[in-house]
Amino acid sequence: MDFFFYPSSVAIFGSFRKGAIAYEIAKNVVDGGFDGKIVLVNPKGGKVEINEKSFEIKSKLNESVDVAIIAIPARFVPQLIDEIGDKIKGAVVISAGFSEIGNEELEKELLKKAREKNVRIIGPNCAGIFGVYANFYGSFEVKVNKGGLALISQSGAFGGAALAMGNEEGIGFSAFVSYGNASDLTESDFLMYFADDENTKVIALYIEGVKDGRKFIEALRYATSKKPVIILKAGKSKKGSEAAQSHTGSLAGSYEIYRAAFKQFNAIEVEEMEELFDAAKTFEMYQKAGKRIAIITNSGGPGVLATDKAEHLGLEIAKLSEETIKKLKEFLPPQCSTKNPIDLIADADYERYKRTIEVVCEDENVDSILVICVPPIFLPSEEIAKAIIDAKCKKPIIVNFMAGELVKEGVELLAEKGIKNFSTPERAVKALYWLSLRKAF
């Protein structure tokens, strides 16, 4: 499937007036810096200006390209595939109006033509694809930052919103695919593909239902053996399942069966959209960790909240060794708590944070570390960010800097070093929890 996500040439079919879907996709492809061949096709021909560059619109596709992106009325799509099938390897069919509105026949015809011409299909009724490392933004959705997450979404609108929100959460993407009606390629194919994609560190999947359960199980088994797979399963409840059926036409099936499969293969199942982002952030940074956590904080309250959440999730508040406690007592003021959670109190500075992280990191009873920082009173938050960056520690460190604007500089400095911030103690603890799920596998 490299021709989809690392194409060297693309043809886009549709209307190229401003605001039209094909125009918006072409704009994304051009603006995104795709440096392969770009062919725009519309029977009417003409010209279009995109990003101060003039493009001739061809009336037909006269050359071979890796991938076609098709945003023309549904009824013409099978015929187009027949026409251009010999010149393309794959087609992304954005057009809606197939099985999702009861037009099963048209979808069957599309698939038949594709099979005849040996063309693989993504869609129809989808929002398109991104191959971020090829600078290929083959969708009208918002462009994203390069990173490690491949997002596979059955719902186009969910995918689009997740891309935009993921950007703001500081997530980096390797790829995006909205696969719509899954007439040919399905979530299972993409799972298999991204499992072996070298730029993808973590896969996130939004599904309502799958067409072929057996194939999905196999794909899940394979992908989870290669890298973390995060799943947000929609349509879990009775009414939710009914709504899913009217949305993507997929029989959601018994959630219990899905759940058992997720658990068996150690997929990270999340319950909410926000958790999907948080889990993606986590696994962009780390692969796994044990469940004995240490909490280092400059404020008692958030430390207590983190402790509650950790115990609730079945994590262990690590029992620090005698030696660690002794070492901490050597440099920490007497008002500090050297018991886990370790409270460095309000005037904690660079040195106090850095040394504490290093001492705790050396403790064999500690698998991972949560560093909490409320706005320090007498120094800028960058100082604490620097301490985290400079501390010599190979164990996973998850960071919770509160609160927003007041710690903005510190959070930005961390981000530059690839350390993503979690905005509340509880969200940070969940990150450690997910790491422990992978470890337990």
Next chain:
Amino acid sequence: MDFFFYPSSVAIFGSFRKGAIAYEIAKNVVDGGFDGKIVLVNPKGGKVEINEKSFEIKSKLNESVDVAIIAIPARFVPQLIDEIGDKIKGAVVISAGFSEIGNEELEKELLKKAREKNVRIIGPNCAGIFGVYANFYGSFEVKVNKGGLALISQSGAFGGAALAMGNEEGIGFSAFVSYGNASDLTESDFLMYFADDENTKVIALYIEGVKDGRKFIEALRYATSKKPVIILKAGKSKKGSEAAQSHTGSLAGSYEIYRAAFKQFNAIEVEEMEELFDAAKTFEMYQKAGKRIAIITNSGGPGVLATDKAEHLGLEIAKLSEETIKKLKEFLPPQCSTKNPIDLIADADYERYKRTIEVVCEDENVDSILVICVPPIFLPSEEIAKAIIDAKCKKPIIVNFMAGELVKEGVELLAEKGIKNFSTPERAVKALYWLSLRKAF
């Protein structure tokens, strides 16, 4: 306690060099636009410039004021209270170094002097107070927007972070109190006070433990009978409870007892810091609602996620009346789903949203409405925001506009009208859930 939260005069004790606590508090009081008398006191006298205004620093307090804010070394505080006790009604003692570090005697002495002089004490070891409607920002914490939330926090740092994060979440505040060691006035006193404060629509409480359980129960009973009370209880788990004890010195006590009390009096217990904000946002807008919800969306996926969450929380997906469905079918395109969740599909515009909200609002089977909007493809998000604002409907409407930057204009327009946005379907559904808890009372 009006003299604390609506004072007409204040004296501040401490160091007035830049960066010192007393200076920062004085700066907040001046910048905040407090128009009562402000007296700065330090034995060394001198002058200080705050916000381009010159203040003389008095060596002693020679006049009567409502409230003193004290940020001098702990050991001098009881003596100061003795000295100025006849001139003040209440004192906010910021100074740390009392019972929280084992200095029980000093705290007892402080309390004794206060009792002798009939002075009420907030603190010691606290972050101060805000009386927002008096423009009185008697704390070094970040200033906030006027609104309906009174935030009572046992932890100063938690309170400070919550103020800053609450600002960014669009929450408006009526008051803030960090009560520290609770030597005199406790969470129970503040609960009672804000229950009757006319500017407070909702009370949020962060507690680790309480000193007097019986008094707390009575205060909770009273406050919850008057308005919604949101509680984030820290120290619920075994290790969390131990951490709380070393933090605020409070015996957290059995969580089960707290939990039973919260439930009995219909307090809104939240599990995470983020939920505290979301619940506060909810109750700034609405008092309560039944549990039969309608979901209106322009994207199937988020509608399914909302439905799952709603069923999980025990809400009911309202069964729309025959008449409602008939009315909807009159103007909705055939691809739309007129079954709850109602899917208006991607090209939904102002008119489609507005009419749907109005029709659904009239249905007797519907108690509250969730309106979901992913970035509309062919029009700006403000159009959907306007539809929500213009729709004639008296039932609670909770809004989930996704995603961030892409719907910023719509979210801002809603905010201008006092409609607060929830950033994911699940967070929005929780808002409806909390409203139903109050209704069930």
